[in-house]
Amino acid sequence: MPIYHNLGKFPQKRHTQFRKPDGNLYYEQLFGTIGFDGMSSLLYHVHRPTQVKEIGKAMDMTPKIAVAKNIASRKLVGFDVAPKDDFLDSREPMMVNSDVLIGLAAPRKSMTEYFYKNSDADEMLFIHKGTGTLKTFLGNIPFEYGDYLIIPRGMIYQMEFDTEDNRILYAESAHPIYTPKRYRNWFGQLLEHSPFCERDYKLPQDLQTHDEKGDFVMKIKKQGMLHHLVYATHPFDVVGWDGYNYPYGFSIHNFEPITGRVHQPPPVHQTFETSAFVICSFCPRLYDYHPKSIPAPYNHSNIDSDEMLYYVDGDFMSRTGIGPGYISLHPAGIPHGPHPGTYEASIGKTKTEELAVMIDTFKPLQLTENAMKIDDGKYFKSWLDKE
Numbered sequence: 001m002p003i004y005h006n007l008g009k010f011p012q013k014r015h016t017q018f019r020k021p022d023g024n025l026y027y028e029q030l031f032g033t034i035g036f037d038g039m040s041s042l043l044y045h046v047h048r049p050t051q052v053k054e055i056g057k058a059m060d061m062t063p064k065i066a067v068a069k070n071i072a073s074r075k076l077v078g079f080d081v082a083p084k085d086d087f088l089d090s091r092e093p094m095m096v097n098s099d100v101l102i103g104l105a106a107p108r109k110s111m112t113e114y115f116y117k118n119s120d121a122d123e124m125l126f127i128h129k130g131t132g133t134l135k136t137f138l139g140n141i142p143f144e145y146g147d148y149l150i151i152p153r154g155m156i157y158q159m160e161f162d163t164e165d166n167r168i169l170y171a172e173s174a175h176p177i178y179t180p181k182r183y184r185n186w187f188g189q190l191l192e193h194s195p196f197c198e199r200d201y202k203l204p205q206d207l208q209t210h211d212e213k214g215d216f217v218m219k220i221k222k223q224g225m226l227h228h229l230v231y232a233t234h235p236f237d238v239v240g241w242d243g244y245n246y247p248y249g250f251s252i253h254n255f256e257p258i259t260g261r262v263h264q265p266p267p268v269h270q271t272f273e274t275s276a277f278v279i280c281s282f283c284p285r286l287y288d289y290h291p292k293s294i295p296a297p298y299n300h301s302n303i304d305s306d307e308m309l310y311y312v313d314g315d316f317m318s319r320t321g322i323g324p325g326y327i328s329l330h331p332a333g334i335p336h337g338p339h340p341g342t343y344e345a346s347i348g349k350t351k352t353e354e355l356a357v358m359i360d361t362f363k364p365l366q367l368t369e370n371a372m373k374i375d376d377g378k379y380f381k382s383w384l385d386k387e
């Protein structure tokens, strides 16, 4: 996160004595990434953050692969994923490769009995339905419909939901998730041609410090296992921190679309990047304004990337038979394009209300058993002319 932020209290000089009202020291922690070369923050704890009491049984979270080598275009009915009470139980991996795991979740209950961190991956949670608060040891971020929550690896968090009606698209990335480099200057500031700016970020706020001892369960995802650790002190015991490494939110509704006289390619929709995949936001916008423009996209061959599109809201201009919560997967190696009739029907249209999230991966995606349960099985034939 290339913007400096701080909350709470910390010493004016780093790595120096910082004392509690009773004269004892607070405990400093450097929370960094990519060795000592990436984003980092300096945290100050009431207690040493190292007090592991017990290590319980670990659970294997490895996704069960149904189709390892896929050539078929797919359509998944995402809202058919059954809601479950627990946030982690509710997460169903759909598509995976060695860089990213993409899944759907419909959690009903807030996380109150344990804390969670993913030490394998940066997490992106896209909130399709529901409101609540992402509670972290670096502060809280209220969330609502349309929010991306970016949670760098290792962040300790809990999800608090206001109701039981929640739908989330999530991605676990083996590589750090950043905003696109081409929209930042050499200091990291977002440039004028960026479709969003620093004011749009939802930064952590309302840092709550819990000075408590006891038994605190932390579930830690590492090497595909979910480990169960019991800590002797409350994980949210930070009195202050500053730096660049922290979770943040960004609303898809604050993405300002880039439009043109003729059809603009997918990179104009790019919102986040990694070294292995991109995340794009397709938002309501005016269509192309060349007098002879065709607003629907041309057929295209993404010969070296799989395209996963998650439909959020509105009519999707180039598709038929698609509704909110649906996922389409257009695999690398074969061209895809608008459905029969939609290419012609788009001519003369002036705007679209479509809202969708796209994840394009450079390595092919494997489909899980969960995905096959909600796969319609015939989408790959949907471009045939009607007899």
Ligand SMILES: [Fe+2]
Binding pocket: 300, 307, 330, 336
């Ligand atoms: Fe495409």
